[in-house]
Amino acid sequence: MSDVGRLAGVSAQTVSRFLTGKGYVHDETRVRIQAAIEELGYRPNRIARSLHIARTDTIGLLSAGVMNYGAAQTLAGMSARAQATDSTLITAHVSDSADHDPEVARALERMLSMQVDGIVVTARYGDFGRILGETVREEVPVVIIAGRPLQLQDSAGADSYEAGMLAMQHLLQLGHRRIAYLSGPADSDESRERQRAYEDALAAVSLPVAPIIVGGEWNSAAGYEAGLAHDLRDVSAVFCGNDELALGFLAAARRRGISVPHDISVVGVDDMPEARFFAPPLTTVRFDFAALGERAFDMIRRRVETGLRQEHLVLPAELIVRESTAPPARAHRRAR
Amino acid sequence: MSDVGRLAGVSAQTVSRFLTGKGYVHDETRVRIQAAIEELGYRPNRIARSLHIARTDTIGLLSAGVMNYGAAQTLAGMSARAQATDSTLITAHVSDSADHDPEVARALERMLSMQVDGIVVTARYGDFGRILGETVREEVPVVIIAGRPLQLQDSAGADSYEAGMLAMQHLLQLGHRRIAYLSGPADSDESRERQRAYEDALAAVSLPVAPIIVGGEWNSAAGYEAGLAHDLRDVSAVFCGNDELALGFLAAARRRGISVPHDISVVGVDDMPEARFFAPPLTTVRFDFAALGERAFDMIRRRVETGLRQEHLVLPAELIVRESTAPPARAHRRAR
DNA sequence: CACCAATGTGTGAACGATAACCTACTGCTC
DNA sequence: GAGCAGTAGGTTATCGTTCACACATTGGTG
16 A cells, blocks of 8 residues: 555555545545556455454355255345445355364354454254354354244244245145145254144144154255155145255155146245246245345344344245146045 | 463463464463463454465355356355365355446455455356456466366366267267257356267267257256247257256156157256256266365365466266166157 | 634554564583 | 573564544635
């Protein structure tokens, strides 16, 4: 910066004023400084700046688990807002592994020592709270992307419960009476919320819950295995925790000669871009994950600037009816 | 740091020695310093450190276009290596938009002003080189993830040409003679390399190239549109630029009553986890994108440390034969 | 014509850390 | 017992920037 000043015939301080826009700089001086900057190819050093002002305009994003459609879109949305606000996004993705917790803790420590202004976390399981408490210790604000509102922290998330309700109401309206739930990971809030909606929706019309089919993972392989392993004779519809599980389930049904939607209706959640092209095209519940990322970013920034705690931000769900659902065949209606 | 020193009865410098491991610190002093660190909850400030040592252990990842399976896995792989080497990953994802180029330039500028040690770029189109030249100007090393080796920069990438060859040889061995290529974006190196392999493979056995089917995007919707729009009567196999295009194409074929693989064989590229569960399960060419991200990260780090320019790193492709390919039906063999 | 506000610029200290340099003590060797 | 290597720790300057403050000039006002 002092090189620029020297070339422009002023002090470094005046260059700083020019760049930050604070204080008076003569118009002619501005021109000379601008010329000097370009001639020298000078680029301000943000970390030196941050050292002084104790703010980095940097947000950390910690994601865990599988980098699937939703996570990737959320990341893209956050990045878009970071670009737009001239902020920097630091990401750490820790996949499921043996010693998951210490890795998460280390990633958080690293972000903090990089002086991030705030952190957004996509929480896969509830115990995240403990690690956050131990490492972040209120040093910077945290926003958690979670399946349900959290009391202790700001949170944002897709409305998994509503998604479950929309899916179930659709199936119930079609006339289904024996509906199964194909779950995601047992420790996932999203999966649990969808299951809770599943149970509530059935209870509301006094129908029994079918045994939960445990997928265990958010992927197609889990849906396929579950679809093969399970006795589906007295079930006329399956509500799948997400689209990938649904895809696997569709493949299993095809292999077993079960026709969708004639024999069994299938509903997913997410509306990944591929869902429209499944066989048959999948009825599902859409979330706008990119918007979730954008909102989460704005939320953490606002929190950084105002310090005000905010509510749980809920991303609306939208039912997308395609061809994987239909009224139950007669055999099933009788089976009830 | 001086607070820690004061509490431990030493100077800040000794605390620094303790933390960096350089120089002698008495064992008893170590214990006192460690205790002071824990009592105060002290955490070293990496950016202050960086200011002095002129190194941030930070790598920037710039990705462009759609955040699909490959891009997400590459990111996850890079993040994994960043964790393992105690480095920080700064990401910027710029989606296709009206003024794409200035956005890319701004993202790069931001990374440079954050003093990244190096940058990894997933280049969607060739003109990236110009922007890189204008903004990065050799200030830090750059590794480009590209569909083909680049002369001017270090590069890494999936071997798209080999992928194309594997797919085509598979189809040719099955006896197909009229094979079409369903392309991705026209400005994508990956798509062009796959097309080049397609043309070379046909030329090698003196077969004519079928008119190229232009998908235009790397997504299922493009594959679907193309699959509906195109006259496929004299084609017995389609080589799709990636799995998503293939999924869309499969859906279009189903809608048109074209049976896969009986009437038409379909091959994709990527082997996304869902491909195994398409209807029918997709024959495709697998890439290990997570490994690509890992290798690209190691490459940029090595380049930062040694300054040595490296070769183009090529990620091998592996043919995965499933049920979307079969020998051509008799009608087609005669049509030749 | 002295005074004041507005404008324009420079000086020194500080942000949190590290490196170079310096001091001091111990124990061993010749 | 002088010299030296090894150990332990303090002092000072510095990285690139910003802030608080001081200073200088201008033009208008009472």
